[in-house]
Amino acid sequence: MKTADAATIAGGVPGIDLMEAAGRAVADAARGMCPVPCTVAVVCGPGNNGGDGFVGARLLAEWGYPVRLMLLGSRAALRGDAAVAAKRWAGEAERFDAGTLKGCGLIVDALFGAGLTRDLDGEAKAAVERINASDCPVLAVDVPSGVDGDSGRVRGVAVKATKTVTFFRYKPGHLLLPGRMLCGERVLAQIGIPDAVLPEIGSRSFHNVPALWRAGYPEPSLESHKYTRGHALVAAGSEMAGAARLASRASLRAGAGVVTVAASTEMLPIFKAALEAVIVRAMDDLDDYAHLLEDKRRNALLVGPGAGLGADTRDRVRMALGAGRPVVLDADALTSFETQPRAMHQAIAASDRPVVMTPHEGEFRRLFRQIAEGSDSKLEKARAAAALSGAVIVLKGADTVVASPDRRAAIADNGTPWLATAGSGDVLAGIVTGLLAQNMPGFEAACAAVWLHGEAGSSIGPGLISEDLPDALPGVLKRLLS
Numbered sequence: 001m002k003t004a005d006a007a008t009i010a011g012g013v014p015g016i017d018l019m020e021a022a023g024r025a026v027a028d029a030a031r032g033m034c035p036v037p038c039t040v041a042v043v044c045g046p047g048n049n050g051g052d053g054f055v056g057a058r059l060l061a062e063w064g065y066p067v068r069l070m071l072l073g074s075r076a077a078l079r080g081d082a083a084v085a086a087k088r089w090a091g092e093a094e095r096f097d098a099g100t101l102k103g104c105g106l107i108v109d110a111l112f113g114a115g116l117t118r119d120l121d122g123e124a125k126a127a128v129e130r131i132n133a134s135d136c137p138v139l140a141v142d143v144p145s146g147v148d149g150d151s152g153r154v155r156g157v158a159v160k161a162t163k164t165v166t167f168f169r170y171k172p173g174h175l176l177l178p179g180r181m182l183c184g185e186r187v188l189a190q191i192g193i194p195d196a197v198l199p200e201i202g203s204r205s206f207h208n209v210p211a212l213w214r215a216g217y218p219e220p221s222l223e224s225h226k227y228t229r230g231h232a233l234v235a236a237g238s239e240m241a242g243a244a245r246l247a248s249r250a251s252l253r254a255g256a257g258v259v260t261v262a263a264s265t266e267m268l269p270i271f272k273a274a275l276e277a278v279i280v281r282a283m284d285d286l287d288d289y290a291h292l293l294e295d296k297r298r299n300a301l302l303v304g305p306g307a308g309l310g311a312d313t314r315d316r317v318r319m320a321l322g323a324g325r326p327v328v329l330d331a332d333a334l335t336s337f338e339t340q341p342r343a344m345h346q347a348i349a350a351s352d353r354p355v356v357m358t359p360h361e362g363e364f365r366r367l368f369r370q371i372a373e374g375s376d377s378k379l380e381k382a383r384a385a386a387a388l389s390g391a392v393i394v395l396k397g398a399d400t401v402v403a404s405p406d407r408r409a410a411i412a413d414n415g416t417p418w419l420a421t422a423g424s425g426d427v428l429a430g431i432v433t434g435l436l437a438q439n440m441p442g443f444e445a446a447c448a449a450v451w452l453h454g455e456a457g458s459s460i461g462p463g464l465i466s467e468d469l470p471d472a473l474p475g476v477l478k479r480l481l482s
């Protein structure tokens with residue numbers, strides 16, 4: 001945002017105009033929250049976030065709202081555009097003391113925004129706590145004060161907002177947890193920063209929405225037949241038939257033309273009975289897997305769901321990575337390398353095709369202990385793991401981050417807590433594999449899979465079980481592709 005700000009100002013738009021536009025967006029949002037004028041407490045901090053608050057307060061007062069402006073710090077200490085905005089406020093600036101929020105219908109939190117540099121303590125912390133204790137709706141300017149815009153984490157304490165107005169683009173902290181929850185409803189306001197500044201910023205961080213990958217989404221044409229739509233091979237092993245079944249069904253639903261499940265002979269009847277459209281092959285040892293890999297039409301490989309822990313799974317992972325095809329590694333395939341993650345990274349480095357890993361936080365910690373302990377930002381953790389391993393990392397959760405070794409990363413916010421259920425991850429791994437089988441590039445396939453999985457979950461909601469997810473995909477895809 002500093003670059004965006006500077007480039008816009010260099011292009012001839014004065015900084016105070018940006019602040020006026022930001023303050024107007026805040027006032028508009030406040031009016032939306034209280035259409036009938038109520039007393040608004042605008043709580044301003046010592047920087048430009050406070051400056052936005054001064055502008056918002058002035059406009060609300062002009063529109064007939066009783067406004068009480070409260071300042072943390074002294075008016076004389078304000079600098080730059082914030083000082084100009086404060087001069088344009090003809091009213092009083094009260095000290096922000098205990099009890100002053102009584103009788104207010106709305107609080108505007110303009111304490112700290114992008115300039116938060118350290119944990120809140122002392123007076124600042126007390127101010128946030130008083131806002132949170134007030135029982136009043138809160139409109140946050142840019143970010144809820146105390147939320148770190150880069151990581152979404154809470155610096156000491158943070159405002160719990162009802163609504164948050166931010167400017168130009170969302171920041172990672174609006175999408176990552178817990179920041180996303182503290183924002184309440186989000187509003188994105190354009191304040192005169194042109195899109196032309198984006199190349200200069202060169203951000204590699206994205207909101208995982210279809211615009212990011214829709215252009216490359218595979219759609220069959222009239223000339224397609226099942227083999228042109230790709231052939232996924234799911235190595236099921238001998239444990240937990242359900243996991244591989246869910247993954248296989250999801251691969252088919254995601255559009256793979258053919259899916260083969262390889263499982264031990266004793267498991268075959270279960271698969272045959274449960275999956276009509278899936279080809280089932282016996283895989284009792286590594287030679288059987290090698291034999292299955294000889295058919296080059298099997299062009300995307302999944303190892304992990306129901307694979308079992310240990311040397312056999314490690315060997316299958318190595319064979320898959322050596323087979324010159326896109327590979328998805330999930331669940332047991334990841335945990336089997338807990339004590340030798342470098343061996344996995346080396347095998348990935350030797351592959352020239354996309355590799356996608358889909359760890360949840362626990363699996364991630366086992367594979368990337370130093371990274372997990374070394375950063376507070378889920379975005380940067382996923383990015384560092386992608387750079388270290390050479391794989392696209394899907395770090396799962398309610399704010400799933402997909403990160404590519406080329407530093408691109410996307411944050412999803414379209415899931416539902418109902419997705420936290422057994423088998424949900426197997427479905428996700430299956431969708432990624434199905435998209436890779438259709439030649440979608442690794443990062444885009446992973447992003448699309450995460451989004452589709454989130455939409456499928458949200459379309460079901462309460463009562464969701466993982467079996468529902470593959471069958472919810474047609475509805476989601478119809479909306480996406482129409």
Ligand SMILES: NC(=O)C1=CN([C@@H]2O[C@H](COP(=O)(O)OP(=O)(O)OC[C@H]3O[C@@H](n4cnc5c(N)ncnc54)[C@H](OP(=O)(O)O)[C@@H]3O)[C@@H](O)[C@H]2O)[C@@H](O)CC1
Pocket residue numbers: 001002004005018019022045046047048049050051052111112113114115116117118119120121124141142143167191
């Ligand atoms: N960029 C743009 O395009 C536009 C930006 N705009 C707005 O500007 C905002 C960014 O403004 P900003 O950079 O002045 O930072 P801001 O959030 O007000 O905080 C800085 C102040 O807080 C203080 N402080 C920090 N941490 C603290 C702590 N833990 N505890 C106590 N104090 C702490 C810090 O003090 P210092 O660290 O210097 O001691 C400094 O005084 C942005 O969020 C948006 O609202 C819009 O006007 C439109 C255009």
Ligand SMILES: [K+]
Pocket residue numbers: 049109110111112113140141142143144145
């Ligand atoms: K704020």
